[in-house]
Amino acid sequence: xxxxxxxxxxxxxxxxxxxxxxxxxxxxxxxxxxxxxxxxxxxxxxxxxxxxxxxxxxxxxxxxxxxxxxxxxxxxxxxxxxxxxxxxxxxxxxxxxxxxxxxxxxxxxxxxxxxxxxxxxxxxxxxxxxxxxxxxxxxxxxxxxxxxxxxxxxxxxxxxxxxxxxxxxxxxxxxxxxxxxxxxxxxxxxxxxxxxxxxxxxxxxxxxxxxxxxxxxxxxxxxxxxxxxxxxxxxxxxxxxxxxxxxxxxxxxxxxxxxxxxxxxxxxxxxxxxxxxxxxxxxxxxxxxxxxxxxxxxxxxxxxxxxxxxxxxxxxxxxxxxxxxxxxxxxxxxxxxxxxxxxxxxxxxxxxxxxxxxxxxxxxxxxxxxxxxxxxxxxxxxxxxxxxxxxxxxxxxxxxxxxxxxxxxxxxxxx
Amino acid sequence: xxxxxxxxxxxxxxxxxxxxxxxxxxxxxxxxxxxxxxxxxxxxxxxxxxxxxxxxxxxxxxxxxxxxxxxxxxxxxxxxxxxxxxxxxxxxxxxxxxxxxxxxxxxxxxxxxxxxxxxxxxxxxxxxxxxxxxxxxxxxxxxxxxxxxxxxxxxxxx
Numbered sequence: 001x002x003x004x005x006x007x008x009x010x011x012x013x014x015x016x017x018x019x020x021x022x023x024x025x026x027x028x029x030x031x032x033x034x035x036x037x038x039x040x041x042x043x044x045x046x047x048x049x050x051x052x053x054x055x056x057x058x059x060x061x062x063x064x065x066x067x068x069x070x071x072x073x074x075x076x077x078x079x080x081x082x083x084x085x086x087x088x089x090x091x092x093x094x095x096x097x098x099x100x101x102x103x104x105x106x107x108x109x110x111x112x113x114x115x116x117x118x119x120x121x122x123x124x125x126x127x128x129x130x131x132x133x134x135x136x137x138x139x140x141x142x143x144x145x146x147x148x149x150x151x152x153x154x155x156x157x158x159x160x161x162x163x164x165x166x167x168x169x170x171x172x173x174x175x176x177x178x179x180x181x182x183x184x185x186x187x188x189x190x191x192x193x194x195x196x197x198x199x200x201x202x203x204x205x206x207x208x209x210x211x212x213x214x215x216x217x218x219x220x221x222x223x224x225x226x227x228x229x230x231x232x233x234x235x236x237x238x239x240x241x242x243x244x245x246x247x248x249x250x251x252x253x254x255x256x257x258x259x260x261x262x263x264x265x266x267x268x269x270x271x272x273x274x275x276x277x278x279x280x281x282x283x284x285x286x287x288x289x290x291x292x293x294x295x296x297x298x299x300x301x302x303x304x305x306x307x308x309x310x311x312x313x314x315x316x317x318x319x320x321x322x323x324x325x326x327x328x329x330x331x332x333x334x335x336x337x338x339x340x341x342x343x344x345x346x347x348x349x350x351x352x353x354x355x356x357x358x359x360x361x362x363x364x365x366x367x368x369x370x371x372x373x374x375x376x377x378x379x380x381x382x383x384x385x386x387x388x389x390x391x392x393x394x395x396x397x398x399x400x401x402x403x404x405x406x407x408x409x410x411x412x413x414x415x
Numbered sequence: 416x417x418x419x420x421x422x423x424x425x426x427x428x429x430x431x432x433x434x435x436x437x438x439x440x441x442x443x444x445x446x447x448x449x450x451x452x453x454x455x456x457x458x459x460x461x462x463x464x465x466x467x468x469x470x471x472x473x474x475x476x477x478x479x480x481x482x483x484x485x486x487x488x489x490x491x492x493x494x495x496x497x498x499x500x501x502x503x504x505x506x507x508x509x510x511x512x513x514x515x516x517x518x519x520x521x522x523x524x525x526x527x528x529x530x531x532x533x534x535x536x537x538x539x540x541x542x543x544x545x546x547x548x549x550x551x552x553x554x555x556x557x558x559x560x561x562x563x564x565x566x567x568x569x570x571x572x573x
Contacts, residue, residue, distance in 0.1 A: 022550035024572045039480055047566050133502065136480050137509040137562045147572040149552065187472065188501050217475065219501055
């Protein structure tokens with residue numbers, strides 16, 4: 001009678017544990033990035049000298065990357081030197097955005113507990129693991145001892161049914177889910193996905209859904225281990241193991257059914273990620289920038305969708321289209337099969353595999369009064385530059401059509 | 416702990432505790448900027464030793480460690496709220512700022528007595544309310560003043 005997350009925690013605690021129990025458990029992997037990584041390392045150095053299992057962890061230089069200032073360049077040097085000294089893997093500038101780099105590294109596997117000093121660490125649930133964002137002090141203690149304390153979360157079960165429409169992908173499912181969850185108590189809860197239609201959702205789309213879960217306040221978001229996940233893991237030589245499935249009589253805090261067939265391309269209207277409107281009903285919202293990429297939607301499928309729309313065309317005058325692949329692996333794939341060329345020929349600009357303007361730091365910030373459509377995960381005021389700029393969060397399909405038309409849309413509009 | 420209640424509303428997020436703008440451009444003390452967007456008179460009213468009392472979902476959104484450094488600088492030792500966001504609760508325990516969940520009726524300026532060991536909060540010396548208890552394991556972390564101090568002492572979490 002256990003949910004997936006209860007089973008994961010029970011296996012680690014070596015005894016049956018249930019929702020709301022407080023446990024100290026071994027942690028399989030920890031990611032720190034370049035925003036609070038230096039704090040985590042200084043805190044680690046105040047409690048220990050040697051990282052206990054350096055091969056389990058990853059340090060990613062993705063936010064201040066390439067460095068926009070001397071201070072951040074010095075912080076990067078500190079992180080590189082610590083990684084080399086302790087034997088921790090480093091995803092240096094352009095290697096990948098922390099969460100994608102973590103997944104591709106194979107350090108997170110089905111059944112694992114993995115933490116990261118970044119709120120979107122819940123994305124690790126895409127490989128049937130429990131991933132969660134933690135603070136620098138937690139990361140310091142994991143580096144020292146491989147341990148962390150947790151309250152075992154309650155679970156909200158999300159069942160997908162119906163048939164996925166052609167124009168709908170992971171981001172639309174995620175936005176619809178966030179809208180539904182906004183009226184529920186999700187804090188401390190883990191989302192557990194399944195249902196007859198989950199098999200129709202690609203790995204890349206699942207990653208977008210897990211990534212966005214934290215925007216609803218969820219603690220974790222776990223996909224099943226099925227053929228879709230196995231194919232992704234096996235392709236990279238990452239062991240799949242048995243996977244973790246819920247018991248038939250597991251106890252859930254809530255059950256949610258999502259009929260994929262009823263979904264349409266959506267946008268989240270700023271400054272609320274839960275204010276969801278079908279792109280076709282938004283009215284004419286002109287844009288100056290479109291961004292396709294980030295840890296939310298910077299995978300192969302995302303660029304392939306965009307290239308399918310923009311191949312042989314030109315984006316609208318006055319629109320900047322920026323591409324941020326989530327990793328070098330993704331960049332290689334889109335380069336190899338012509339996806340990237342189709343986008344560049346349409347007028348897109350390829351940026352490195354970094355966080356860029358999504359974190360409000362650099363590489364494409366918005367000016368006063370500008371509007372962007374973006375496949376990133378947050379649309380709050382000032383997130384991508386000026387406080388008077390607006391960020392509409394969408395799928396890559398909506399971002400590509402919007403770049404083509406010059407205003408937010410989900411199909412080609414000839415004027 | 417005994418102190419005067421300084422009241423705040425529901426859904427006070429990390430950016431409302433202290434705006435990231437001030438964290439980035441700090442020139443020494445940031446105490447004067449605490450809660451400025453939700454309670455502009457906070458810095459005028461709050462004195463060290465006063466107790467911050469909030470509504471539901473305190474600490475939602477971003478809860479970077481710097482937020483806790485700012486609260487510590489103002490000598491805030493705990494936050495009393497109807498409910499506390501997961502990440503703030505976690506970081507609060509780890510950083511030694513106690514997240515106290517209590518469904519008490521408290522008005523601005525009420526005198527509060529908080530007994531964490533006993534798990535009780537008394538308003539104006541008369542009405543007593545229970546505090547949501549901390550699991551034993553976290554009590555140890557709390558007694559040691561946070562996760563890093565606890566680890567320094569025990570060299571383990573278990």
